[in-house]
Structures are given as C-alpha cells and as structure tokens.
Amino acid sequence: MTGYHYILVYSTSHALQLEKLLNAAGVATRLVPVPRHLSSDCGVCLRISPEGLETSRQVIAGSRIEIQGIM
Amino acid sequence: MDEQLVYLDNPATSFPKPPEVLRAMTAFTENVGANPGRSGHRLSIESARIVYAAREAIAEMFHAPDPTRIIFGQNVTDAINLALMGLLHPGDHVITSSMEHNAVMRPLRALEQTGVTLSVIPCAPDGSLDPQLLENAIRPETVLIVINHASNVNGTILPARAAGAIATRRGLLFLCDVAQTGGILPIDMQADGIDLLAFTGHKGLYGPMGTGGLIIGERVDLHRLKPLRRGGTGSRSELEIQPEFLPDRFESGTLNAVGLAGLNAAVRWLLQRGISTIHQQEQELTSRLLDELRSIPGVQVYTPPEKYRRVSVISFNIQGIEPSEVGFTLDDEFGILSRVGLHCAPAAHRTLGTFPSGTVRFGLSAFTTPAEIELALQAVQQIARRQR
Numbered sequence: 001m002t003g004y005h006y007i008l009v010y011s012t013s014h015a016l017q018l019e020k021l022l023n024a025a026g027v028a029t030r031l032v033p034v035p036r037h038l039s040s041d042c043g044v045c046l047r048i049s050p051e052g053l054e055t056s057r058q059v060i061a062g063s064r065i066e067i068q069g070i071m
Numbered sequence: 072m073d074e075q076l077v078y079l080d081n082p083a084t085s086f087p088k089p090p091e092v093l094r095a096m097t098a099f100t101e102n103v104g105a106n107p108g109r110s111g112h113r114l115s116i117e118s119a120r121i122v123y124a125a126r127e128a129i130a131e132m133f134h135a136p137d138p139t140r141i142i143f144g145q146n147v148t149d150a151i152n153l154a155l156m157g158l159l160h161p162g163d164h165v166i167t168s169s170m171e172h173n174a175v176m177r178p179l180r181a182l183e184q185t186g187v188t189l190s191v192i193p194c195a196p197d198g199s200l201d202p203q204l205l206e207n208a209i210r211p212e213t214v215l216i217v218i219n220h221a222s223n224v225n226g227t228i229l230p231a232r233a234a235g236a237i238a239t240r241r242g243l244l245f246l247c248d249v250a251q252t253g254g255i256l257p258i259d260m261q262a263d264g265i266d267l268l269a270f271t272g273h274k275g276l277y278g279p280m281g282t283g284g285l286i287i288g289e290r291v292d293l294h295r296l297k298p299l300r301r302g303g304t305g306s307r308s309e310l311e312i313q314p315e316f317l318p319d320r321f322e323s324g325t326l327n328a329v330g331l332a333g334l335n336a337a338v339r340w341l342l343q344r345g346i347s348t349i350h351q352q353e354q355e356l357t358s359r360l361l362d363e364l365r366s367i368p369g370v371q372v373y374t375p376p377e378k379y380r381r382v383s384v385i386s387f388n389i390q391g392i393e394p395s396e397v398g399f400t401l402d403d404e405f406g407i408l409s410r411v412g413l414h415c416a417p418a419a420h421r422t423l424g425t426f427p428s429g430t431v432r433f434g435l436s437a438f439t440t441p442a443e444i445e446l447a448l449q450a451v452q453q454i455a456r457r458q459r
Contacts (some may be wrong), residue, residue, distance in 0.1 A: 006457070009434075010306055010307065010314065010316045010319070011108065011139075011305070011306040011314070011316065011318075011319045012107065012116075012123075012305060012306070013119075013121045013123060013126070013317075013318055013319075014137050014139065014316075015109070015119075016119060016120060016123040017123070017139065018136065031108070032111060032112070032114050033111025033112075034111070035092065039309075043108065043109075043111070043305050043306050043308075044096065044116060044119075046109045049254030051281075064137065
C-alpha cells in the first residue's frame with residue numbers, strides 16, 4: 001500500500017468545509033491529527049489516498065478554501 | 072400549585088424551546104462532550120462537526136456568503152461590540168437611529184469618548200424611520216450605519232434593506248442588529264446589503280442562551296476589523312500571534328459547543344417548519360391582542376397596528392398605573408409573565424414618549440396559543456377596570 005497524502009488547512013472549520021466538497025466529488029477523506037513531522041499545529045488535516053489526489057487538487061482550486069499545502 | 076403560567080417575555084428570551092433543542096444538547100453532553108477543533112481525536116472532530124453544522128444552519132438562515140464568516144460569540148451584544156469596537160477609530164462618523172437598544176448605544180457612547188462622532192437619527196413617535204434621513208446624515212468621514220431591524224420595545228420594523236442599499240451605494244458599511252427579527256423575518260445579507268449581521272441565538276432562533284454571533288460580509292476589509300479577544304484557536308499553534316483567517320481571527324477560546332448543538336437543532340427546526348408559517352401565526356395572534364388592547368378604556372398601545380410594520384412585540388400602558396405595578400399584578404395574580412420598564416432601550420422610550428417609566432411589554436413566540444392571548448387580555452381588562 002502506498003502512503004497517504006495529507007491536505008493541511010488552516011483550521012478545523014476549513015477542514016470540515018473541504019471534507020464536504022471532496023466527499024461530494026467522490027474523494028474519500030478522513031480527518032486525522034496533523035502528523036507531527038508535517039506541522040507543529042495541534043489541529044486536524046484531511047487524509048486522502050493517492051487516487052484522490054488529482055480530484056482533490058481540482059476541487060481545492062475551484063473552491064475558496066485556502067490550504068497550507070498537500071504533503 | 073398547578074397554576075398555568077403564560078410566558079409572554081419572548082423578546083427577552085424565547086421559552087419554551089423546541090424539544091429538538093433539548094435533545095441535541097443532551098446528546099452532545101452525554102455522547103460527545105469534547106472540545107471542538109482542538110484535538111484530533113474522534114470526539115473532538117465530532118464536536119467540531121456539530122459546531123460546523125450550526126455555522127451552515129445559520130448561513131442558510133441569513134444567506135451568509137460562507138459558513139466560515141460566521142463568528143460565534145455569547146449573544147448579539149457580544150457581536151455588536153466586536154463590530155463597533157473592532158471597526159471604529161477616532162475621527163470616524165457613525166449613523167444610528169433613536170430606536171436602538173443599549174447593546175448598540177452603550178458601545179457607541181463609549182466610542183464617542185474616544186473621538187468617534189455619532190449622529191442619532193430621530194425616529195417618528197411610533198418608532199418608524201425614514202431612510203432618507205440616514206442618507207442626509209452622511210458626511211465625508213462616515214464609515215458605518217447601524218440600526219436594529221425591529222425594536223425590542225414596540226416591535227416597529229426599521230428599513231434595513233433601504234439602509235443597506237444606501238450604505239452600499241455610498242460606500243459605507245451597514246451593521247444590522249437582528250436580535251428581534253432573526254428567525255422571524257426573512258433576512259438575506261446579500262439582498263439586504265448587510266455587511267455585518269449581529270444575531271442572538273436565544274430569541275427568535277429558539278436556541279439556548281449563550282449563543283449568537285457576527286456574520287462578516289465580503290465588503291468588510293478584515294484588516295480593518297480588529298479582534299477584541301485573542302487567544303487559543305486550535306490553529307497555527309506555533310505562532311504567538313493571532314491567525315488572520317476566519318473564523319479563527321475572531322474566535323479565541325473554547326466555544327459554547329453544547330449551546331451551538333442546541334442552536335443547530337433550533338435553526339434546522341425553524342428552517343423545516345418555515346419561518347413565514349410561524350410568523351403568520353404569530354401575527355394573527357398579535358393583531359388580535361393589539362385590537363383588543365386598544366379597545367380597553369385607559370389602555371394606550373405603542374405598537375403599530377399594521378402587520379407589515381411590526382413584529383410580535385407589543386408595548387402598552389394602563390393609565391394611572393406604573394408599568395412595574397402592572398407587571399407585578401400580571402405575574403402575581405394572573406401568572407402572566409411580561410417585561411416592564413425601559414427594556415434596556417432608553418433612547419427608544421424617549422422616541423415613543425414613554426421615558427422614564429417605560430411600558431409593559433408582551434412578546435409572542437411560535438408556542439404562544441390563542442388561549443394564552445385570551446388569558447392575557449382578560450387580565451389586562453381586569454387590571455384596567457380597577458382603575459376606573
């Protein structure tokens with residue numbers, strides 16, 4: 001199994017907002033604590049599988065949600 | 072004692088609440104309980120989901136541009152303070168009406184001490200406001216118009232949409248206090264030109280006390296609006312400065328998540344039933360109450376008779392008796408719970424000519440029944456009759 005990708009957002013509100021958009025676009029997501037090696041933040045981020053990556057990028061680009069990055 | 076109480080103090084806070092509200096709050100307390108948006112575990116995420124659902128419900132109710140532009144706080148006073156204290160600087164000019172609650176007046180009077188200037192536009196003796204007077208008061212240094220959407224004293228509706236249109240056209244911001252109309256009248260931030268919408272959760276939205284907020288429209292320059300509180304947000308924790316993004320810029324400290332669980336259930340209950348259905352039913356009862364009150368000798372009514380000019384907030388006096396005494400008798404002898412006095416709105420009472428004694432106020436809710444209205448009328452009739 002290949003590793004997951006993590007979409008880092010600025011707050012839990014944004015994570016929940018983005019989760020809805022991604023789920024609507026057919027991307028399976030899971031909210032998980034931000035992995036320590038990615039950020040010192042204490043919040044959550046969205047974990048997605050590699051096959052959801054491209055759709056996720058498109059959804060984010062078409063939304064008004066600012067993200068910190070995809071790792 | 073089995074005395075049946077008639078609760079008509081809904082403009083202060085609605086009671087009872089829909090059973091769905093209690094169920095949501097109980098379920099939150101029993102099964103979720105965690106801090107929203109802080110930790111990454113499942114209960115914290117569930118808590119954050121409930122808070123976010125409340126944002127979505129409020130966004131739908133008021134046509135907010137985005138759920139993250141809703142800043143939750145304790146109540147409408149909290150929201151108004153954030154808007155006024157966060158936005159205004161010495162030298163700025165603000166326009167408001169003479170029908171405002173102290174939630175608006177006190178922060179504005181405090182800001183006046185710091186060099187903000189203020190025009191209080193006089194309303195007519197029935198509390199109505201000619202929007203042209205707002206426009207006439209605009210100066211080069213005017214930055215904001217702030218009015219309530221309906222008076223908490225006598226229910227008169229103020230011209231929010233006209234004020235919003237003036238503000239938009241003249242490049243000002245419009246702050247609307249919807250304490251008495253949220254969940255009662257249709258409100259569309261975008262169509263009504265409302266840049267800053269201050270709401271409370273516990274009145275016409277039927278949520279619990281300790282919920283409310285400010286919705287920040289897209290014309291507001293976020294850098295111009297200062298947060299009043301700074302602190303933990305669960306985001307950008309590596310930084311010792313406040314994050315800039317919404318809602319975190321203005322939402323420091325743990326939210327009232329159990330309250331927001333209740334508010335979410337309440338607003339969804341309203342959206343499902345349709346606010347116009349509830350409003351129509353309340354207005355029928357209000358018309359009946361007003362017509363009958365006006366026909367009682369010695370009773371003076373301060374609420375406009377026309378449905379389109381008022382919400383279900385009724386102010387009256389009985390000639391020769393202080394409002395405080397009427398209120399006490401209504402409660403003590405008849406079990407009818409009203410609110411008497413100045414209703415935290417001395418300016419509005421000066422406008423209506425009822426300062427400093429104030430009035431007796433009845434306010435209806437979705438749960439007020441025709442039988443309760445009859446009981447209230449009979450009580451007022453009896454009290455008035457004793458005076459003659």
